[in-house]
Amino acid sequence: MTPAESIKQLAREAGFDDCRIAAAAEARHAGEFREWIADGCHGEMAWMERTPERRCDPREVLAGCKSVVCLALNYYPGSSAGDGYRIARYAWNEDYHDIIEKMLRRMDEGMQALGGTQRFYVDTGPVLERDHATSAGLGWNGKSTVQIHRQLGTWTFLAELLTTLELPADAPFGDHCGKCTRCIDACPTKAITAPHRVDARRCISYLTIEHKGPIPEEFREAIGDRLYGCDECLEVCPWNRFAQVSRESRFHAREAVFEKKPREFLALTDEEFRALFAKSPIKRIKRARFLRNVCVVLGNTGTAEDLPALKIAAEDADPLIAEHAGWAVGRILGRLA
Ligand code: B12
Ligand code: SF4
Ligand code: SF4
Structure with a gap:
């Protein structure tokens, strides 16, 4: 060999x-x-x-x-x-x-x-x-x-x-996007500002993961039901027609997380948050940023049933959580009216 x-x-x-x-x-x-x-x-x-x-x-x-x-x-x-x-x-x-x-x-x-x-x-x-x-x-x-x-x-x-090993290079495969623009058209926040260019400041993945402060109001509605990260430009790509489920079971959905409703996340203490997301990349953004995201999702999708939990969150000592919860309450009340 x-x-x-x-x-x-x-x-x-x-x-x-x-x-x-x-x-x-x-x-x-x-x-x-x-x-x-x-x-x-x-x-x-x-x-x-x-x-x-x-x-x-x-x-x-x-x-x-x-x-x-x-x-x-x-x-x-x-x-x-x-x-x-x-x-x-x-x-x-x-x-x-x-x-x-x-x-x-x-x-x-x-x-x-x-x-x-x-x-x-x-x-x-x-x-x-x-x-x-x-x-x-x-x-x-x-x-x-x-x-x-x-x-x-x-x-x-x-x-x-x-x-440092000098190895023979393999040949590039070339660009096979052709005339397709599905990812650009599907991006909810128009973050793909030109082919091959993503403005991270507009990208939902950046806004819900990397960005630390309040989520700018102009993007909150477009975030929709995306709680952490965004797969939109990946999901629409026609090259996924050959995708196969990963052999690695540690990447498969964690039941303890996905059995929860969004409002149930609001009740998590710091300790419960760390236990639920042990070894998960979500743990890295910590409870406050995660609950900020939950409030944005509920502001976009929530109903009267979510109001009690959101009203408690609106009194949270952390201003990041309190402000986003207040925003969500306002949005739900607006829809109910
Ligand atoms: C910063 C970063 C982000 C930022 C910025 C994303 C971005 N597009 O730059 C944010 C937080 C938004 C992000 C989001 C995501 N990320 Co990220 N991220 C990175 C990181 C750390 C650096 C990327 C980078 O250098 N960006 C700078 C820009 C300028 O580079 P670029 O986007 O790669 O663009 C290059 C080309 O497009 C090219 N280019 C420019 N013009 C042109 C023109 C032509 C004609 C061509 C052909 C090319 C070309 O030039 C650029 C420079 O090389 C990498 C890991 C790493 N060290 O590389 C992971 C990485 C890119 N992320 C990854 C993942 C999984 C994601 C998400 C899918 C997560 C999610 N589902 O929420 C999203 C996808 C969003 C998207 N459309 O990119 C994976 C991607 C795997 C893959 N198959 O591509 C990486 C490689 C991590 C990893 N090791 O697996 N990410
Ligand atoms: S990850 Fe979502 S928001 Fe970011 S570029 Fe892709 S579709 Fe747009
Ligand atoms: S959806 Fe896929 S094939 Fe189409 S332009 Fe985007 S990256 Fe290329």
Whole structure:
């Protein structure tokens, strides 16, 4: 077996669905990334601005880096879960960072045995992950900016090992969006401001997860029943016709969460919140931001039955929760009238 074949074998053994290799070079759309930052599209994600030279070129991250081993893991947990609200599928159960990091560590050990020195990342590293995935031919960056895998569609996590091993690069697969604009048309907040460009400040995923303060009123109605994250531009993509449910049961819907009605989340104490979302990415946004989101959903979908719980939340000591609960009460009363 060649070193590249051994690495692909290691990836399969670790549990990844696909593994392809790109040469270490400046990210193909580094220029667009710099413009995106200059235009402030990253909002409050200040960490995105730091060390752009590193983020744009893996050779600045790992001295002597020759190749980028790009990996995809299918997380598709099924078509629907939850009654009266939606949670982005990537967050239906356990946090992918912890699961994938263990898989990467295993691959790193195998690659050390081949003589390589590696740095490995999933999501949080200074790497333009989707650009390298495109160069390696895992798929291509759709107009939604989501990386579309040739067989698995949009429902994949990306990860990579930067390595000093010089490996033959795989061929890119090319762009296969054609004339389709479904994702742009479907985006509830018009966050895809041009093909291949998402203004995070308008994106529901950003507003409900990354954004810390009050949700700007102009976006609250468009958020609809989305409690955490947004899958709209993924769901409508025709390349999902081949999507298969993930083999990893830790990504499948957590029953204890999805059996709850939105108003039941309002009664969670801090301790109960942490227990319900143990090991879940949702735990990261903490109770106050989560309840803020619950209030937005109830403001859009709630009925008279939700008013008692919302009125209690409107008296919450945390002004973030109290303000959003008050807004929701006003919206429901407006509908009832
Ligand atoms: C910041 C971030 C966000 C931000 C900003 C999103 C964005 N579009 O930039 C927010 C919070 C909004 C977000 C949302 C989501 N995210 Co996110 N996010 C990231 C993160 C950390 C950085 C992305 C980044 O560099 N953005 C900067 C912009 C400029 O880059 P880009 O969007 O990738 O765009 C590139 C191309 O579009 C290209 N380009 C520009 N112009 C042109 C023109 C042409 C013709 C072409 C071909 C390309 C091209 O240039 C850009 C620079 O490389 C990555 C992990 C990582 N380290 O890469 C995860 C990551 C992108 N997120 C991920 C996920 C799952 C999501 C959500 C689906 C979660 C959800 N369901 O709520 C949504 C999807 C929203 C969307 N449409 O992108 C996955 C995506 C997996 C995949 N298959 O694509 C990643 C890769 C994490 C991971 N390791 O799996 N995310
Ligand atoms: S995740 Fe939702 S809000 Fe963000 S770009 Fe996609 S459709 Fe628009
Ligand atoms: S919905 Fe259409 S335009 Fe958008 S990423 Fe998928 S194929 Fe491309």
